Amino acid sequence: MRRLALTDEDVAGRKLVLSWFRDAGLEVTLDRIGNVRARRSGLDDSLAPVVIGSHVDSVATAGRFDGCLGVLGGLEVVRTLNDQEVRTLRPIELAIWTEEEGCRFGTDMLGSAVAAGRITEAQARSLTDAGGISVGAELDRHGLVGPVAVPVTPPAHYLECHIEQGPILEAGGYEIGVVTGVQAILWHRLTIRGRAAHAGTTPDALRHSATLAAALVTVKLDEMVKSGRYGALLANVGRFDTAPNLVNIVASEAVITIDLRNPEEDAIQRASADLLAYCREVEQRTGVTIASEITAHTPPVQFYDEVMDEVEATANRFGLSNRRIMSGAGHDAGEMAAICPTGMVFVPGKYDGISHNPREYSTPKACADGINVLFQCAVSFANRS
Amino acid sequence: MRRLALTDEDVAGRKLVLSWFRDAGLEVTLDRIGNVRARRSGLDDSLAPVVIGSHVDSVATAGRFDGCLGVLGGLEVVRTLNDQEVRTLRPIELAIWTEEEGCRFGTDMLGSAVAAGRITEAQARSLTDAGGISVGAELDRHGLVGPVAVPVTPPAHYLECHIEQGPILEAGGYEIGVVTGVQAILWHRLTIRGRAAHAGTTPDALRHSATLAAALVTVKLDEMVKSGRYGALLANVGRFDTAPNLVNIVASEAVITIDLRNPEEDAIQRASADLLAYCREVEQRTGVTIASEITAHTPPVQFYDEVMDEVEATANRFGLSNRRIMSGAGHDAGEMAAICPTGMVFVPGKYDGISHNPREYSTPKACADGINVLFQCAVSFANRS
Numbered sequence: 001m002r003r004l005a006l007t008d009e010d011v012a013g014r015k016l017v018l019s020w021f022r023d024a025g026l027e028v029t030l031d032r033i034g035n036v037r038a039r040r041s042g043l044d045d046s047l048a049p050v051v052i053g054s055h056v057d058s059v060a061t062a063g064r065f066d067g068c069l070g071v072l073g074g075l076e077v078v079r080t081l082n083d084q085e086v087r088t089l090r091p092i093e094l095a096i097w098t099e100e101e102g103c104r105f106g107t108d109m110l111g112s113a114v115a116a117g118r119i120t121e122a123q124a125r126s127l128t129d130a131g132g133i134s135v136g137a138e139l140d141r142h143g144l145v146g147p148v149a150v151p152v153t154p155p156a157h158y159l160e161c162h163i164e165q166g167p168i169l170e171a172g173g174y175e176i177g178v179v180t181g182v183q184a185i186l187w188h189r190l191t192i193r194g195r196a197a198h199a200g201t202t203p204d205a206l207r208h209s210a211t212l213a214a215a216l217v218t219v220k221l222d223e224m225v226k227s228g229r230y231g232a233l234l235a236n237v238g239r240f241d242t243a244p245n246l247v248n249i250v251a252s253e254a255v256i257t258i259d260l261r262n263p264e265e266d267a268i269q270r271a272s273a274d275l276l277a278y279c280r281e282v283e284q285r286t287g288v289t290i291a292s293e294i295t296a297h298t299p300p301v302q303f304y305d306e307v308m309d310e311v312e313a314t315a316n317r318f319g320l321s322n323r324r325i326m327s328g329a330g331h332d333a334g335e336m337a338a339i340c341p342t343g344m345v346f347v348p349g350k351y352d353g354i355s356h357n358p359r360e361y362s363t364p365k366a367c368a369d370g371i372n373v374l375f376q377c378a379v380s381f382a383n384r385s
Numbered sequence: 386m387r388r389l390a391l392t393d394e395d396v397a398g399r400k401l402v403l404s405w406f407r408d409a410g411l412e413v414t415l416d417r418i419g420n421v422r423a424r425r426s427g428l429d430d431s432l433a434p435v436v437i438g439s440h441v442d443s444v445a446t447a448g449r450f451d452g453c454l455g456v457l458g459g460l461e462v463v464r465t466l467n468d469q470e471v472r473t474l475r476p477i478e479l480a481i482w483t484e485e486e487g488c489r490f491g492t493d494m495l496g497s498a499v500a501a502g503r504i505t506e507a508q509a510r511s512l513t514d515a516g517g518i519s520v521g522a523e524l525d526r527h528g529l530v531g532p533v534a535v536p537v538t539p540p541a542h543y544l545e546c547h548i549e550q551g552p553i554l555e556a557g558g559y560e561i562g563v564v565t566g567v568q569a570i571l572w573h574r575l576t577i578r579g580r581a582a583h584a585g586t587t588p589d590a591l592r593h594s595a596t597l598a599a600a601l602v603t604v605k606l607d608e609m610v611k612s613g614r615y616g617a618l619l620a621n622v623g624r625f626d627t628a629p630n631l632v633n634i635v636a637s638e639a640v641i642t643i644d645l646r647n648p649e650e651d652a653i654q655r656a657s658a659d660l661l662a663y664c665r666e667v668e669q670r671t672g673v674t675i676a677s678e679i680t681a682h683t684p685p686v687q688f689y690d691e692v693m694d695e696v697e698a699t700a701n702r703f704g705l706s707n708r709r710i711m712s713g714a715g716h717d718a719g720e721m722a723a724i725c726p727t728g729m730v731f732v733p734g735k736y737d738g739i740s741h742n743p744r745e746y747s748t749p750k751a752c753a754d755g756i757n758v759l760f761q762c763a764v765s766f767a768n769r770s
Contacts, residue, residue, distance in 0.1 A: 166586035201713035328586035
């Protein structure tokens with residue numbers, strides 16, 4: 001339930017999965033940023049592989065399906081090909097991407113972004129967690145710096161099966177989601193500096209509360225979401241730290257993170273600009289200073305018609321009800337779409353699709369449906385010359 | 386700058402001060418809650434003593450004057466009497482009170498409240514800090530449980546010299562504040578429970594963000610203060626903790642503390658009631674639950690005309706400009722006023738009286754003025770049969 005990227009728990013989970021990969025006869029290698037590649041040979045190993053991937057790192061209060069379904073589903077595809085003694089024209093490779101969640105080092109899809117070339121290896125290694133420990137130091141400590149160069153050689157196709165993490169498929173009674181792309185994601189970190197003061201004797205007019213300023217921004221974001229002026233905007237203030245964080249002292253500093261999502265890049269940029277403009281208002285009103293930093297930004301991603309059509313046709317052939325759906329969450333597939341034909345298969349989650357929560361759940365049937373579609377698509381693409 | 390009550394740093398500070406007390410010939414004892422009493426004999430030790438006291442514990446980002454001025458000022462009174470070989474009719478005792486700030490265990494004026502009988506020894510010992518360590522465990526660990534029973538035998542008078550911790554004296558050019566009492570203080574701790582969810586995929590209508598709820602309460606408090614509908618209300622949200630406190634997860638829990646101050650008990654009670662009523666609105670609006678707990682409440686305290694008149698007359702005799710002023714901060718004198726004639730001497734602080742901050746400062750002249758007045762009042766009361 002808690003395997004923050006590159007912690008001992010995350011690495012223990014990786015090792016267990018890699019032992020299963022090797023049992024399945026896969027040849028395991030690592031790239032420079034710790035991404036796993038596990039290869040099943042094809043009839044012609046000179047051809048670019050079809051890659052099936054996802055992640056096994058988790059948020060701090062995770063569910064059991066986010067990421068793991070795609071990795072273990074890929075393993076099931078390989079095991080099934082082995083059991084049936086089926087050879088494919090192209091190699092099939094399973095990928096496990098490093099720090100997909102971004103919860104520890106502040107940038108999500110980190111490993112796949114480095115593999116796809118959006119972020120350099122040096123930039124990624126220099127990122128640090130709340131304790132000041134760097135990605136590079138953790139990769140070195142765990143011996144996860146592998147020989148495969150980044151950016152990686154583009155695969156023939158990239159496929160990923162994932163739980164929806166939302167309520168749409170379950171509410172509509174759909175068994176499969178044909179993912180059309182990933183909505184834009186923009187993360188801000190605001191560092192607010194006020195002035196520590198005695199909470200009993202400092203007149204209100206002389207207070208510069210960093211906590212009040214952070215609260216005003218938090219409430220404003222909720223108003224922006226509900227205003228409808230930014231389309232399907234979502235916003236979350238996830239981290240909210242204040243100092244000195246004591247009952248009778250006006251806070252001198254607050255650090256908050258803001259997670260914005262929107263299917264439209266222009267709408268998320270308008271929301272971001274209006275938010276920062278409001279920060280200037282808050283500075284005027286409360287006498288604090290607000291420094292903002294963009295810690296993550298991924299524009300909307302459009303997946304490939306070729307892959308969407310294959311997923312849709314396969315689901316229909318199996319008689320699985322399906323609809324096209326845009327992903328609300330970021331995924332490694334969004335990074336891979338920059339370098340090769342890419343698509344995703346969504347399966348419904350229970351309880352309004354609750355995710356990043358221990359209650360996250362997809363039924364065995366829902367998971368099997370998704371992996372059956374993944375299998376057929378992978379084999380189909382792996383047999384194309 | 387950081388001696389949170391009953392930490393090793395606080396106890397190290399106490400030991401240093403006690404060594405100075407003993408060098409001044411004082412007989413040092415402890416009561417059951419770790420309050421220090423250091424006695425200078427009078428001509429008639431059967432008479433109740435005049436007690437001069439304050440505290441040496443601090444907030445996490447303290448100044449050097451809050452509390453220490455009153456304790457070291459009392460020591461200077463005793464040293465001066467020793468130097469001049471002056472005997473007083475009544476004994477004079479110096480008091481150091483335990484956990485005045487309330488920053489570690491959540492209840493301020495804890496030691497003096499136990500000494501005065503407002504809080505029982507058992508209640509006080511059972512209070513715990515953020516790490517679950519109890520007052521009782523820390524008192525036992527440091528060997529601070531003394532023989533003096535609580536509640537204590539009432540002194541003849543209680544006097545305390547303290548920095549104002551506000552801007553009023555400095556702004557008006559006053560050298561001495563004749564303290565008329567202490568405004569009411571009411572602390573709430575709110576525990577807000579929402580639901581953890583994925584920040585990218587959970588529709589806004591299905592979110593129950595504990596952080597948003599806490600922010601709404603924080604902004605509402607600021608509106609209440611500025612509305613003027615509660616007289617001279619002050620409010621501070623000092624602690625603001627959320628869980629899991631990660632960028633892309635809607636917070637499932639938030640704990641915030643609220644510090645309300647008001648010269649009028651009825652006004653602070655109205656503010657408290659309206660705040661809790663607003664919490665019910667926030668529950669409806671955001672789908673969270675908000676549990677509230679009062680962690681501290683001291684009604685307004687009125688000091689004694691007899692002591693105020695003596696402080697005022699002494700300041701006038703020394704040609705020190707002075708005014709009557711109500712204390713914005715809680716003080717141990719507020720507790721002692723429940724069991725004996727009590728008063729305080731304020732000295733001005735620089736920089737708008739900034740306090741609970743390392744910039745806190747009173748000039749040597751300001752401190753000397755206050756302690757001179759304290760000396761004269763103490764000797765005057767100590768010579769009354």
